[in-house]
Amino acid sequence: MEASERLIVAEAALESGDYGQCISLLEKVLKGEGLSTEYEGQVQLLMITAYMGQGKDQEAISICKSLLKNTESSLRQEAKQLLSILQAPELERPKSWSVKIPNLKDALIEESSYSYKKAFEPKQPKEPPTGPTKGLELGFTGLVLAIFLGLTxxxxxxxxxxxxxxxxxxxxxxxxxxxxxxxxxxxxxxxxxxxxxxxxxxxxxxxxxxxxxxxxxxxxxxxxxxxxxxxxxxxxxxxxxxxxxxxxxxxxxxxxxxxxxxxxxxxxxxxxxxxxxxxxxxxxxxxxxxxxxxxxxxxxxxxxxxxxxxxxxxxxxxxxxxxxxxxxxxxGLGIVFVLFILGIVIIMQSLKVRMGYGFPELPP
Known part of the structure; x- marks a missing residue:
């Protein structure tokens, strides 16, 4: 398989999330001979993305640092941006961002305990119905919006x-x-x-x-x-x-x-x-x-x-x-003034020559 074909397959593997196959193919491409500096840099950028997908930040950082010595300015710039992302401090993730899967065994125990307690709980007397809840009328909502808009x-x-x-x-x-x-x-x-x-x-x-x-x-x-x-x-x-x-x-x-x-x-x-x-x-x-x-x-x-x-x-x-x-x-005024003085000097010198004085000469 040629390097160009391996690169196409590696890009497809990267898009599908198969980072291991992508890295394996890209390593074979880099082992080939006759690769240009720009082409090799593009392959290394793909490897950085694949390592980031696997969570291997140290491998990605080492490749980024090697790319900083590349002769192509665009590749160096991309490497700097990726390196700043990889070396950024990790922020604490709020618990609301993660979904915690409960233990099914504990859930069954809690459910049976809850059913047992519910069976022996005294029944509360039902309150008389108060009728359906009415939404805010259009006039009241419009008044509140008008007040907020006016204050803004x-x-x-x-x-x-x-x-x-x-x-x-x-x-x-x-x-x-x-x-x-x-x-x-x-x-x-x-x-x-x-x-x-x-x-x-x-x-x-x-x-x-x-x-x-x-x-x-x-x-x-x-x-x-x-x-x-x-x-x-x-x-x-x-x-x-x-x-x-x-x-x-x-x-x-x-x-x-x-x-x-x-x-x-x-x-x-x-x-x-x-x-x-x-x-x-x-x-x-x-x-x-x-x-x-x-x-x-x-x-x-x-x-x-x-x-x-x-x-x-x-x-x-x-x-x-x-x-x-x-x-x-x-x-500009200084240049015009200098040209004016130079013109006067030339005119005076020409008049002196016409009057017979001529140019100054050394004695014989």
Whole structure:
């Protein structure tokens, strides 16, 4: 039987749970000659799975450690993942997860003892019937659901949600989300939101205080990464708060003119489907900006104050803002200045030659 045929039979044995036959066939495949590094690694991965099925973790760990020296990066990565699973500490399994089969002999003894006791027990007088049990009426159930829903919306909405965009260079920006609870304490959905964010991106920085303030900051990212980050963050926040809105869109277009950079930032936030929540305030700020920045916001205008732009969003409509900014490039200005000085030197030298002075020469 060839190696490829044995491998097919071994995979079938692994799928059917016959781990012993699978390991036996894979060992014969590994003894063959002319196996490539990638092919040998795939065979070893199958052997690890079979050993794990038999409960032989030590054999599986030894194969994983040998795979860490493989030249294929994908195989090394899979070996690391399997090794972390195999070396993880065993957790105590709750008794409710296991089914305990009773001893039939003890069960028969207990049953006969129970029958004997039951025969000599005095009969209790029967209570008069109270009639069939009535279920909760629809009106009462609806009232309870309405109360719980109202409390959830009120507790989720008593916050001020501010998105901060900081332009730090060509196609580089930082995002921050400032969430302040009006109740002066962290709400349950804020704690859930923080835990979900840490799982989504460990590189972000989260500052939470006991007075209900929560600040989430991203590292320096480009416009595409910012668009993805803001969508995923808003999606987690709305899911934790129990509300639904369309994912916002942020685009940053730039033109480099060597001496300066023209930036055009556009943000679209659709709040048409957002229900009315008392105490909810959503706003956005952009910094730094100059006095010559062109602003266009709707339906509410953006306000420029101390090199910052503040824009408050309105519920039930499509909110758009467009910011056009010009930034001087110091490196580009330096290059232009050097070229200008070099041009003046060349012109002066040519005028000197025309006047008959010529180039400096050594004495004869």
């Amino acid at each position: 919306i009120l507790l989720s909405g008593c916050v001020q949600f501010t998105t901060e965009v900081q332009l730090i260079g060509p196609d580089r920006l930082k995002l921050a989300f400032d969430i302040n609870s009006n109740s002066n304490q962290l709400l349950p959905w804020q704690k859930q939101f923080e835990a979900s964010l840490k799982e989504l991106n460990p590189n972000i920085t989260i500052h939470s205080s006991s007075n209900g303030s929560q600040v989430i900051e991203s590292p320096s990212i480009n416009s595409q990464e910012a668009n993805s980050f803001i969508k995923s963050t808003i999606a987690l926040a709305t899911e934790a708060a129990g509300i639904e809105i369309v994912s916002p869109q942020i685009t940053l277009k730039e033109k480099n003119w060597l001496v300066g950079l023209e930036q055009r930032l556009k943000v679209i936030v659709d709040l048409k489907d957002l229900i009315e929540i008392p105490g909810l305030n959503v706003s956005m700020s952009v910094s730094p900006v100059s006095h010559k920045t062109k602003l266009k916001g709707s339906p509410r205008p953006a306000i420029e104050k101390e090199s910052n732009i503040y824009w408050e969003l309105e519920r039930g409509v499509l909110n758009e803002i467009e910011i056009q900014e010009w930034r001087w490039n110091r490196l």
